[in-house]
Amino acid sequence: MTTEDRKARIAVRCEGVTKRFGGLTAVNEVWVDVEEGARQAIIGPNGAGKTSLFRLISGEMAVTSGKIRIFDRDVTRMSGHRRTALGLGRTFQVTNLFPTLTVAENLVLAIMGLKKTKYSMLAPLAFHRDLYQAAGEILEMVGMAEKSRHLVENLSHGEHRQIEIAMALALAPKVLLLDEPMAGLSQAESHLMTDMIVGLPRSITILIIEHDMQAAFRIADHVCVLHQGALFCKGAPDEVRSNDDVRKIYFGEG
């Protein structure tokens, strides 16, 4: 069986997802399929409904109509909590780490959250090699392994953003929602962050919202453009990039 023959699973499917707030339609009949292992960028001018769509997928907000499926399972009525248990992870725009602990300890706390080990009161945490091992692997993935013994409060904003992604990865998500990971980063930092995201294993499906076009096009296999809540167009990065209408909604009519 060749790779083309094997039918890829659909990790995230939005079926006519709509969100209305009173008279305002934030998300309008969006139909999107994200294949397992794909990197899907969601772009669009401000107010296009990108973050709203994310919040509908993650469960932070409830849909007005339509369905959301994660690995074929209808999660439309499921709370965010339970979607996390199904393997959905997300990062936040505002970093929320443990500043007085080391990077490794931050990760270990994330990994330990659902384990019984957290109640152990006498043996030092450092003895739990397996936790540190797992933390190390994740830090490798995000390129922060050398800084594992540094205190988080001593690191830069860009490094915080990387650790933030590591924390999301610590919960072993199958689908990762990245909400503007480049926000507040310098050119150089963005470059590093993009490299890191590109290097993440294909076992994880990634949806990413980004305003940084360069980064978004580098990372993505597929791009969706949202405009005024509706799906304007979708396709491969090159197609979208060269699409005149897309340019127009950004710079022209809007």
Added chain:
Amino acid sequence: MEFWITQTFNGLSYAALLFLLGGGMTLIFGIMKIVNIAHGSFYLVGGYIGLTIVLKTGNFYLALVVAAVVVALLGLVMERIFLRNLAGKDLRQMLITTGIALFLQDLCLLVWGGDPRNLSVPKYLTGSFELGEFYFPKFRVFMIGSAVVLFLILWVFQEKTRVGAMVRASVDNSEMAGGLGIKVPLVTMGVFSLGALLAGFGGVIGCAFMGIYPGLDFELLPFAFVVVIVGGMGNLTGALLGAFIVAMIDNFGKALFPEVAYFTLFAPMAVVLAVKPTGLMGKSQK
């Protein structure tokens, strides 16, 4: 029957005192979100000053006024110099107010000595009203009366005046109040002094009622705490309600089960904490 009426009346007069003490503390808490450990000291200083004024001039009302004013000024100075820059830093505020409380306590010890003192009640307030078989000491009636009057004045001030509205706005949302042009630091200073004033006033009355001695400041604080916790922190009506409940339970408790009376005081606090942690009339913490 006589027992219950007398005890209820006694409880009411005790409640009046607790309202003066707890009301001041709850006002201060409401506006500044700080627990003022020196609040008992305001009571103590007020009581001692009242004592001195009465000894020197024999005029009880003068004593009330002077003590209240002096303590209010004391509160003003304290807020301005020590507490102004520590908004939101709870532990540090409590440490500072503790330091000030200890200082004031020692100062009173230095000036007035360690023996318990008593303020003699003015002639026209001694004796009792007779109502059938019951005797209601005039001074206790005075206590209840002044507490009620003060409560009404404060309530009207808080609810019906412009300045009161400014206070309420500052308590609810000081940032927005500032944005609306309300001089929040001034309001804070004013409320703090007001809280101190109430305690000082209570100190004079309490001194006439049950005497005064060093250490009383710290002994009364737990009662003030329980009034504030039960009534709801920052709520004036809650303080009245809390004072009533605490005074009644303590009074009946002392009369019926003297040994565990303090413990029966604990009961309303425990119940309130278990059921509605922000107090009977407190806002929800979210």
Added chain:
Amino acid sequence: MSDGKYLWITLGILIAAAMILPPFLPPFWVMLLTQTLIYTIAAMALDLLIGYTDMASLGQAGFLAVGAYSAAILFTRYGFGFTGAMIGAVLLAIVSSAVLGLLALRAAGVYFLMITLAIAMVIWGLIYRWVSMTGGDNGIAGILRPNPLGIDMFDPIHFFYFIFAFFIVSLVLMLLFIRSPFGKTLVGIKDSESRMIVLGYNVWLHKYLVFIIAGAFSGLAGGLYAFYNGFVSPSLSDLAHCMAIVLMVTIGGPGTLVGPIIGALIIILLENIVSIYTERWVMVLSAVYVITALYAPQGILGWIGRLMKSERAA
């Protein structure tokens, strides 16, 4: 973690001094140091709450008093020996902190401060008024020191090393505790409680458990105090006492476990030595409170830590 090195050095110096000095000091000083060790146990316990979990529980003196009175009553009234009385002290402190913790943890922030203080006050009042059991204002006297292995504990130096053993055991247990997985979760809660909740931690339970553990150590300190002093009184749970332990943690340096040792030393020396020179030693103490709160809320060790950080940056 080279930031932490100065803490270990400080601790080493303190322990070495405690082990070597006593035979060379006059009995008065040995007794003060003994008292310091006892209070250090309570102060370190409070540091677990204030410094590591960011729970400013002001009523720990209440659990110290529970421990002290339990030991006193078990010894003088029910004929328990030292061991039995101490076990009783710790157990009763655990029970009371477990019950009262349920109430205290209904509140957060400044409400929590107030309620924990109120709890200590209520314990004070209970001790004060339950005269038949506690002797009320008169306290309980006649708590005699034990005689382990025939060694006379009334000799201040013998008793010092006896208490020192308890101190070392407590110190080791607490050091292990803060380095354990559970201990780290407490720091996580201090740094970002919201994140800990999202990660799946039962934050309430963690806070409840550390509250009880702190109560247990405070009870231990209280029991030891009863045997040290031979006499217990309600003032053990009064407001001044509660705040004194808080000051010990603050002035030494919260969150370091070593800070409380220094803090206890400072406060006890202040109370006992300054009072020799002036009757107004309370005013000196009040100045210490105000200055610490205004200028050194992270205490002496916090100040040293900041100095070292800026040196490294420069």
